[in-house]
Amino acid sequence: MTTGGIDKQSYWQLKAVAVWIILLVSTITAWHESSNYQMIAIIITIILALIKVILVIYSYIEVAGAARWLQILCGLWILIVFGVIFFCYTQTEYLLSLINRAVSL
Amino acid sequence: MCLERMNYGYSFSAICLYFFSFFCVWSIQHALQPALFQLGKTQMNLGFGLINTIALLTASLFVALGLQSARRAQYLLARKCYIAAFAMGLVFVVIKFFEYREKVFAGFNPLNNDFFMYYFIFTGIHLIHVLVGLIALLMMIARCGRPQASSEDIPFLEGAGVYWHMVDVLWIVLFLLIYLL
Numbered sequence: 001m002t003t004g005g006i007d008k009q010s011y012w013q014l015k016a017v018a019v020w021i022i023l024l025v026s027t028i029t030a031w032h033e034s035s036n037y038q039m040i041a042i043i044i045t046i047i048l049a050l051i052k053v054i055l056v057i058y059s060y061i062e063v064a065g066a067a068r069w070l071q072i073l074c075g076l077w078i079l080i081v082f083g084v085i086f087f088c089y090t091q092t093e094y095l096l097s098l099i100n101r102a103v104s105l
Numbered sequence: 106m107c108l109e110r111m112n113y114g115y116s117f118s119a120i121c122l123y124f125f126s127f128f129c130v131w132s133i134q135h136a137l138q139p140a141l142f143q144l145g146k147t148q149m150n151l152g153f154g155l156i157n158t159i160a161l162l163t164a165s166l167f168v169a170l171g172l173q174s175a176r177r178a179q180y181l182l183a184r185k186c187y188i189a190a191f192a193m194g195l196v197f198v199v200i201k202f203f204e205y206r207e208k209v210f211a212g213f214n215p216l217n218n219d220f221f222m223y224y225f226i227f228t229g230i231h232l233i234h235v236l237v238g239l240i241a242l243l244m245m246i247a248r249c250g251r252p253q254a255s256s257e258d259i260p261f262l263e264g265a266g267v268y269w270h271m272v273d274v275l276w277i278v279l280f281l282l283i284y285l286l
Contacts, residue, residue, distance in 0.1 A: 034286075085128060
């Protein structure tokens with residue numbers, strides 16, 4: 001079975017390797033940014049990790065080709081995990097005020 | 106990989122949920138004790154963390170390639186991919202051993218403070234999952250090496266593969282929280 005001169009297996013192998021290269025580049029970029037404590041560097045680092053998680057789940061675990069409910073479930077898990085991380089690291093003062101309010105109740 | 110066909114759903118969901126609780130605990134503790142967690146981060150060996158991340162990502166690539174080969178009945182090629190993934194997993198375990206050794210020799214242990222307590226607990230539990238993944242990879246290697254390897258082995262290869270990728274995903278988030286932020 002060929003598609004434009006490339007058989008399906010070669011296409012899939014190339015795709016897997018391309019994803020791996022993106023994962024490595026994201027990892028090294030995030031590692032490079034880790035010594036920078038500015039808020040923009042923190043946001044970039046979180047977004048790079050988010051991209052990596054999406055790529056592994058939807059490409060390597062093949063959730064992109066799975067049932068719709070599974071795609072939504074995985075998407076929700078990613079959204080909640082990174083939502084919590086993003087909130088805790090970028091809205092620290094608001095989080096602390098929420099915790100103080102909860103404790104004083 | 107047709108997760109819905111597999112019986113692993115409940116255990117995978119449980120792993121995702123309790124690691125989610127780890128991520129919440131770490132993030133909230135970081136907000137509550139920013140000075141302690143920033144100081145703790147400076148004690149982390151970023152080089153070890155980077156090599157471990159690359160090792161797990163590379164292992165995931167080989168697991169994905171192995172499954173594609175097995176689906177096309179190229180079991181010997183799949184076996185080679187799984188052996189390469191196993192080697193990458195071993196690299197992770199060995200680096201982790203040296204990292205723990207470095208911490209213990211430097212006087213850091215789980216009783217020092219909250220940072221090191223959570224660091225040892227969360228990475229330790231993740232390491233146990235990696236060891237389970239390595240056992241699964243050995244079983245995948247054995248299955249692909251049998252002369253009677255057939256398409257009946259594919260669901261097992263898919264399930265074990267999903268498990269390995271999940272261990273990788275969880276490490277990506279742990280690497281972000283412990284080493285990078």
